[in-house]
Amino acid sequence: MMRRTLLLLAAAATAFAQAPDCSLVPGWTQHGDARSFTADNLFEYMDGNAEGYLAYHFVGMQGVNCRSGEDTLVFDVSQMESAEWAYGMFTSNRDPRAPVEKIGTEAQIVPRRAILVKDKYFVEIGSSRELPDVLRRFMQAMDKRISGASEPPEALTWFPTEKLVPGSVRLVPESVLGMRALRRGYVGEYDFGKAFLVEETSPESAAEVMNKVRARLGATLPIAVADEGFVANDKYLGRLCFFRKGRMIGGFTGLVEGADAAAVAGRLAERVK
Amino acid sequence: MKSSRRNFLATGLAFPAAGLAFPRPMGTPLAPSTAPAAPGKLVYRTLGKTGLKLTSVGFGCMITSDASVIERAADAGINYFDTARGYQGGNNERMVGAALKSKRAQVHISTKTGAKDKAGALANLDTSLTELGTDYVDIWYLHGKGTAAAITDELLDAQQTAKKAGKIRFAGVSLHTGHAEVIPAAIQSGKIDVILISHNYTLKDTHDELIAQAAAAGLGVVAMKVMAGGAHSVQVKRPGAMGAALRWVLKNPNIGTTIPSTTDMDQFEDNFKCMPAKFTDEDEKLLAAHLERIGPIYCRMCGLCNGTCRKGLPVADLIRFATYADGYGQFGLGREQFRGLPDGVTIIRCGDCSACTVKCPHGVHVAERVSRAQELFG
Numbered sequence: 001m002m003r004r005t006l007l008l009l010a011a012a013a014t015a016f017a018q019a020p021d022c023s024l025v026p027g028w029t030q031h032g033d034a035r036s037f038t039a040d041n042l043f044e045y046m047d048g049n050a051e052g053y054l055a056y057h058f059v060g061m062q063g064v065n066c067r068s069g070e071d072t073l074v075f076d077v078s079q080m081e082s083a084e085w086a087y088g089m090f091t092s093n094r095d096p097r098a099p100v101e102k103i104g105t106e107a108q109i110v111p112r113r114a115i116l117v118k119d120k121y122f123v124e125i126g127s128s129r130e131l132p133d134v135l136r137r138f139m140q141a142m143d144k145r146i147s148g149a150s151e152p153p154e155a156l157t158w159f160p161t162e163k164l165v166p167g168s169v170r171l172v173p174e175s176v177l178g179m180r181a182l183r184r185g186y187v188g189e190y191d192f193g194k195a196f197l198v199e200e201t202s203p204e205s206a207a208e209v210m211n212k213v214r215a216r217l218g219a220t221l222p223i224a225v226a227d228e229g230f231v232a233n234d235k236y237l238g239r240l241c242f243f244r245k246g247r248m249i250g251g252f253t254g255l256v257e258g259a260d261a262a263a264v265a266g267r268l269a270e271r272v273k
Numbered sequence: 274m275k276s277s278r279r280n281f282l283a284t285g286l287a288f289p290a291a292g293l294a295f296p297r298p299m300g301t302p303l304a305p306s307t308a309p310a311a312p313g314k315l316v317y318r319t320l321g322k323t324g325l326k327l328t329s330v331g332f333g334c335m336i337t338s339d340a341s342v343i344e345r346a347a348d349a350g351i352n353y354f355d356t357a358r359g360y361q362g363g364n365n366e367r368m369v370g371a372a373l374k375s376k377r378a379q380v381h382i383s384t385k386t387g388a389k390d391k392a393g394a395l396a397n398l399d400t401s402l403t404e405l406g407t408d409y410v411d412i413w414y415l416h417g418k419g420t421a422a423a424i425t426d427e428l429l430d431a432q433q434t435a436k437k438a439g440k441i442r443f444a445g446v447s448l449h450t451g452h453a454e455v456i457p458a459a460i461q462s463g464k465i466d467v468i469l470i471s472h473n474y475t476l477k478d479t480h481d482e483l484i485a486q487a488a489a490a491g492l493g494v495v496a497m498k499v500m501a502g503g504a505h506s507v508q509v510k511r512p513g514a515m516g517a518a519l520r521w522v523l524k525n526p527n528i529g530t531t532i533p534s535t536t537d538m539d540q541f542e543d544n545f546k547c548m549p550a551k552f553t554d555e556d557e558k559l560l561a562a563h564l565e566r567i568g569p570i571y572c573r574m575c576g577l578c579n580g581t582c583r584k585g586l587p588v589a590d591l592i593r594f595a596t597y598a599d600g601y602g603q604f605g606l607g608r609e610q611f612r613g614l615p616d617g618v619t620i621i622r623c624g625d626c627s628a629c630t631v632k633c634p635h636g637v638h639v640a641e642r643v644s645r646a647q648e649l650f651g
Contacts, residue, residue, distance in 0.1 A: 036609070041593065043449060044574075048385065048417040049359050051336050051534060093362035115362070175537030178339035216538075236341035 018121050020075040022066035024141035025134060031067040036060065055173040056089040057081035059120075072128045075138070083119050084153045088171030090117035093124075096167045096189075101136075104143040105150045109135050119148025155186050155197060158271045165189040172196075177237060177253060181212040185249075193238075193255040195268055200247045203227070210244050223262045226269040231261050241265045248272045315350045316548040320529035321493030323443050323466050325381055325411065327353040329523055330548050332541075333497060333532035334369050335360045343372035346541050347380055355469075355497075355532045356405075357385035357416055358397045363404060370405035377407055383469075383495075385416035385447055394431040398440055412467050414445040421451075421458035429464045443467055449498065450574050456483045460490045471498035472528070474521040474560045479575050479634055481525065488527035496522045496531045514563070515540070516547050517556035524552040569638045570596065578639065583630045584621045587614065588639060595646040604649070611650035622647055 022030040035045065038060050043050035045061070053061075063076035080086040087105060093115055094100060094108045101107045104118030114135035116123040123142050125135055143150075156169055168189035176182035176198050185198030200206035210228060214220050217240075220230040226245035233239050238254040241261035250268050255261055316329045331353030332346050343354065356369045366384060373380055384401045388394035398413060413435060418424050424446060432444035445467035448455045452470060459465040468487055472480060473496075487494050499522045500515055515533075522531055535541050572592040582588050594607040611619065622644075623629065629640040 033613075040596065046417075048357060048387075048447060048449065049335075052361055055336050092364065095362065095364070113362075172338050175338040175539075178337075178342035178345075178537045180537045180539040236344050 018077055018079070018146050019062045020064050020077045020123070020142075021145075022064055022073070022075065024145070025137045028066045028068045028073070028134075031065045031072065035063045037063075052092070053078060053089070056092065056171075057085040057173075058089075068134075070128075071131060071134075073131075073134075073138075074124075074126045076124050077142075078122045078124075080120050080122060083149050084171065085173075086117050086120050086122045087153055088173060089122045090115060091170035092173075093122075094167065096165070098167075100167055103136070103139050104146065105152055107139045107143075109139065114139050116142060118143060118146045118150050121146050121148075153186075154273075155199075158197060158268070158273070159186070159188045159195060160267050160271060163191045164195075165191065179213060179216060181209050181216070182249065190252075190264075192259040192264070193252040195252050195264075196250060197268070197272065198249040200249060203244075203246045206244050206247045206249050209249060210242065213242060223265070225262055225265045229262070229265060243269050245269050245272050312349065312542040313546040314549040318529050320467065320495070321488065322491035323412075323493050325353075325443075325493070325529075327381060327530040328548065329528075329530055330519070330544050331355060331495070331530045331532045333534040334365060336534050336536055337365075337368070338536050340368050340372040342535065342538055342541055343369060344376075345538060346535070346545075347373060347376045349541075349545065351545070352379065353381045353383070353530055353532070355383045355495075357387075357414075358401050359385070359387050359416065363400070366401055366404040370407065374406055381411040382407065383412035383414060383445065383467075384410050385414040387416040388428075388431075389425075391427045391431040391434070394428055395434065398431075398435055402440060409439060410441050412443045412445045413441040414447040414467070414469055416447050418446050418448050418455055419451040421454045424455070424458055424462065424465075429462060433464060443493075445469055445493075445495075447497070451576060452480045452483055453576055456480075456487055460487055460492060465492060467493040467495060467529075469495040469497055469532075472496040472522055472525075473499050473501040474518055475501045475564065475571070475573050475635070476575055477635060479573070479577060481527075484525065484527045493529040494527055496528045497534075499531050499533050513555075514559055516543055516550070517552070517559050519544060519547045520550055520552040520556055521560060523547060564636075569636060570599075570642065571635075572596070572633075572637055572642075573635050575635070577634055578631050581631045584626065586618060586621060586643060588631050588643060590614070591646040592637060592639070592642045595642050595649060598649050599645070607646070608650045611646060619651060622651070 022028045037045050039054055039058050042053060042058065042061065057080050059079045059081055061076055061078045066073040066075055080089060090106060095110065098108055098110055101109060104116045107114065107116035109132050111130035111132050112127050114125045116139045125138055127135060159169055169186055171186055172184060174184050176185040176196055182198045185196055187194055187196045200209055214230065217232045217234055220232040223229040223231050223241060225243040229241060229243035231241045240251060240253040242249065242251040243265050250272060251265055317326045318329050320327050328351050332351050334343060334354055334356045337343055354369060354373060356365050358366065382405060386394045386397040388397045413432060415424060415428050435441045436444065443466035444464060446459050446465050447469035449471045456468060459468050484494050500518045519531065519533055522528055533544050535544060572589050574589055578588045594610050598604040598607040623640050631639045633639050
């Protein structure tokens with residue numbers, strides 16, 4: 001409770017500096033009152049989508065509507081507990097089929113919607129019609145307005161780039177691969193399977209999680225990767241391999257015929273720090 | 274050699290040490306692990322006049338962590354899956370579609386649109402169908418309508434157009450608040466087949482009569498937020514409590530099905546087991562203890578106190594503002610919201626009345642909490 005209270009107080013102190021502002025782009029003015037929400041009442045605004053934010057450790061949101069002639073924008077800035085959670089929120093919401101741009105940490109602009117992540121902030125703008133250039137200008141202005149880190153989480157660099165589907169790496173906030181034991185982590189799509197990385201608090205707790213996963217999967221077979229590893233087949237996850245390197249757990253699921261589980265797991269394990 | 278769990282384990286014992294060379298050629302299929310058997314008995318209910326026979330526990334996909342959980346649920350016999358256009362920027366519909374692609378004929382899918390006009394709603398629907406990889410959805414909800422006015426003729430018309438085009442089978446409305454206003458409006462419209470409502474033990478019997486009216490009118494009633502997730506900060510977290518909360522909802526026979534948001538396999542299995550289970554005294558005790566703790570302070574936003582203050586105070590809002598300060602350390606936010614109220618409201622003090630006319634059906638100490646807001650921010 002104390003931690004939450006401190007976070008919220010800190011959020012309140014800094015929130016205004018990152019607030020959305022219609023005047024960031026000439027010709028646009030605020031229409032109606034500004035709005036603000038916390039985790040407690042976000043559902044009043046999102047009304048059906050709030051859990052999608054809360055899952056990424058949402059702290060607060062400020063929003064305005066902007067108008068220019070007949071065109072309108074819905075402009076919201078959410079603060080998450082950390083830059084990593086904000087990045088996770090971005091990866092959850094970006095369209096993996098569309099390109100991202102280097103604005104802030106990353107941004108994605110499609111004809112009627114733009115999202116951006118920078119530091120602890122996740123920015124969203126929806127437009128009443130296709131206005132990609134306007135959306136881009138707003139995002140560039142928000143990039144300047146938001147101070148703080150603009151590098152993606154280090155974990156992204158651990159995924160080998162060869163055969164990695166661009167834009168596919170995302171943060172799963174809980175239950176990676178649908179298993180509660182894998183509390184949270186990153187997944188990325190390769191053309192030969194899906195990679196995952198989960199960070200535990202210690203090598204001992206990671207070893208315990210490996211045991212839980214083995215028990216869940218039933219039949220597993222050991223392989224020589226990092227500190228420990230195994231392969232298995234699962235009806236839903238397909239051919240899979242797990243490894244543990246210190247407190248990190250990683251591996252692949254859905255490996256296609258011919259993919260060498262030990263080799264691909266080994267390449268991933270090598271990059272993990 | 275025919276694969277079996279037994280001979281596979283025997284093979285494993287022959288190579289006990291991790292770190293040895295891989296004991297069989299890579300790519301040689303291992304025995305697939307057995308798919309978990311259905312973790313309980315399936316129970317079906319009929320969803321109003323739609324005639325849909327749905328498992329009493331469905332599947333809310335919004336925060337599902339992996340498509341494999343949805344696939345497993347469908348294989349276990351769960352036959353109702355709910356998503357929305359807006360979830361995860363559209364990525365959720367794509368995941369649901371991929372997971373259920375080979376099972377479309379065996380399952381019922383609902384999605385939702387948050388669009389405000391007919392053209393936008395129909396465009397949303399076409400996108401939903403593309404992302405879900407299907408020609409139709411079973412239920413298409415107007416998403417999050419908290420007032421009767423939000424269910425416009427234009428949106429109802431969009432649903433009828435979609436029905437005629439065969440893109441949806443049934444028209445629905447979803448709501449988290451405003452039950453007392455929206456449910457009668459949905460009934461009176463004559464065009465809504467299903468309502469998707471937040472319903473959980475924190476609301477006690479507040480909406481039972483409205484739910485009964487909807488059921489009597491032939492509307493299917495689907496319950497969401499069954500674990501009180503909308504008010505996540507007060508969600509009960511004790512072991513066994515999630516099941517108790519779900520069983521509490523299922524004891525109402527007018528609820529056609531439920532869509533607990535299901536993250537992982539463990540939760541799915543817990544939910545599944547609730548289908549045939551009865552709500553027990555133990556469940557009652559567990560939930561009652563939690564309610565005892567939150568009861569006097571937590572506003573359920575049921576709206577039943579609207580208009581009951583003789584001085585015209587927005588009671589639910591004021592209680593919420595006090596909670597910002599007392600519960601979440603957000604004094605500034607509470608004060609900001611309080612100051613946003615009309616001047617005529619901010620100068621009223623509860624102490625001006627000899628007795629309070631507002632009676633909260635959930636036991637919130639209204640006068641005390643509203644006075645607290647006035648003391649803090651006034």
